[in-house]
Amino acid sequence: MAQEEPSPRWGLMGTGHSAHAFARALATAPGTPLAAVGSRTRARAQAFARTHGARAAHDSYRRLAADPGVDAVYVATPHPWHHTHALTALDAGKHVLVRAPLAANDLQAAELIQAARDRDLLLMEGSAPRHVPVQRLVRNMVEQGAIGSLLSVHAELGAGLAHEAAHPFFDPEHGGGALSVLGTYPLSLATWYLGELTVLGAARQLAPGRTVDTLATVLARGGGGATATLTCASRPDTARTVITGSAGRIEIQGMGRATDAVLYRHESGPERLHRELGAGTHRLQALELARCLRQGLAQSPLMPWSHSRALARAVDRVRDVAELLQDPSHLTGAGRS
Numbered sequence: 001m002a003q004e005e006p007s008p009r010w011g012l013m014g015t016g017h018s019a020h021a022f023a024r025a026l027a028t029a030p031g032t033p034l035a036a037v038g039s040r041t042r043a044r045a046q047a048f049a050r051t052h053g054a055r056a057a058h059d060s061y062r063r064l065a066a067d068p069g070v071d072a073v074y075v076a077t078p079h080p081w082h083h084t085h086a087l088t089a090l091d092a093g094k095h096v097l098v099r100a101p102l103a104a105n106d107l108q109a110a111e112l113i114q115a116a117r118d119r120d121l122l123l124m125e126g127s128a129p130r131h132v133p134v135q136r137l138v139r140n141m142v143e144q145g146a147i148g149s150l151l152s153v154h155a156e157l158g159a160g161l162a163h164e165a166a167h168p169f170f171d172p173e174h175g176g177g178a179l180s181v182l183g184t185y186p187l188s189l190a191t192w193y194l195g196e197l198t199v200l201g202a203a204r205q206l207a208p209g210r211t212v213d214t215l216a217t218v219l220a221r222g223g224g225g226a227t228a229t230l231t232c233a234s235r236p237d238t239a240r241t242v243i244t245g246s247a248g249r250i251e252i253q254g255m256g257r258a259t260d261a262v263l264y265r266h267e268s269g270p271e272r273l274h275r276e277l278g279a280g281t282h283r284l285q286a287l288e289l290a291r292c293l294r295q296g297l298a299q300s301p302l303m304p305w306s307h308s309r310a311l312a313r314a315v316d317r318v319r320d321v322a323e324l325l326q327d328p329s330h331l332t333g334a335g336r337s
């Protein structure tokens with residue numbers, strides 16, 4: 001577990017759910033100061049600053065980025081704008097943590113990485129599951145051969161939302177949809193275990209009258225011929241990963257907030273694995289960025305740039321090849337909530 005060490009002075013871009021969660025996480029221990037917040041609206045910036053005790057409230061993201069009292073910026077805006085907003089911060093000389101996904105596509109991800117490289121700044125995609133203690137435990141066990149040679153990774157993530165909900169998840173202007181909003185997590189886990197994925201096929205379900213998908217399923221191949229089957233969906237309330245090897249399998253319940261997993265070996269009974277989530281993934285991401293800065297790293301070994309690029313390429317490829325299907329629950333009315 002990482003030590004609680006001095007942190008950069010944080011500035012938050014955006015005042016939505018993620019920004020509030022990040023600010024609350026910073027407040028859970030001393031040494032991770034929230035210096036400033038930036039919003040498109042002065043009143044929202046001021047209200048957010050009052051709530052979380054930020055020193056400064058800026059009425060634009062550019063002013064936040066220019067604030068000399070800020071060392072690192074958390075980009076908590078919708079991902080169609082991550083490229084613009086992260087570049088604003090990098091151009092102003094700030095280190096950047098971006099709420100996953102890093103960008104809307106691989107071209108944008110590549111440009112952000114190049115910008116960080118050119119300016120000698122740290123850039124990190126905040127892929128929550130990779131910071132979760134039990135996920136890291138399982139990843140280490142698999143690497144050390146606990147289940148033999150890796151055969152497959154299956155991961156599924158659902159948001160538990162009704163299809164009809166008036167929610168940014170379903171708003172194409174907001175970059176909504178199962179693949180765009182949720183897909184990054186199962187794809188990130190699969191990439192963690194298997195390296196760059198070759199997408200073999202994909203399907204996406206669309207509700208009538210909607211241009212965003214409510215479900216996406218991906219079949220991919222990783223290094224050494226292991227396979228990945230990944231599903232993300234708006235309606236089911238699910239989060240689960242099964243990593244299967246030649247000598248057993250490990251099942252993890254939950255994804256970004258997982259605490260428990262079970263190891264099944266062919267020759268012995270189930271073994272329960274447990275790790276407390278501790279301070280939560282926002283805090284763990286802030287600590288990881290601080291650790292990388294202290295060690296002079298421009299990228300985190302937990303989420304290296306090559307993985308952010310591989311992930312963005314996989315999402316681009318899924319968009320290109322996916323067969324578009326009608327969401328069956330709208331044909332039958334079954335399962336409406």
Ligand SMILES: NC(=O)c1ccc[n+]([C@@H]2O[C@H](COP(=O)([O-])OP(=O)(O)OC[C@H]3O[C@@H](n4cnc5c(N)ncnc54)[C@H](OP(=O)(O)O)[C@@H]3O)[C@@H](O)[C@H]2O)c1
Pocket residue numbers: 013014015016017018019038039040041044045076077078079080081099100101168174175181182184185
């Ligand atoms: N990977 C995942 O599972 C996952 C899950 C949830 C979210 N996300 C990502 O994280 C992003 C932020 O999530 P959230 O729940 O914090 O969203 P949110 O509550 O809607 O907040 C987004 C904030 O971004 C700012 N913003 C800047 N440009 C905007 C625009 N054109 N439209 C709307 N808001 C804009 C707004 O702040 P101001 O008005 O103060 O400027 C807004 O409060 C999502 O859009 C998604 O990309 C990923």
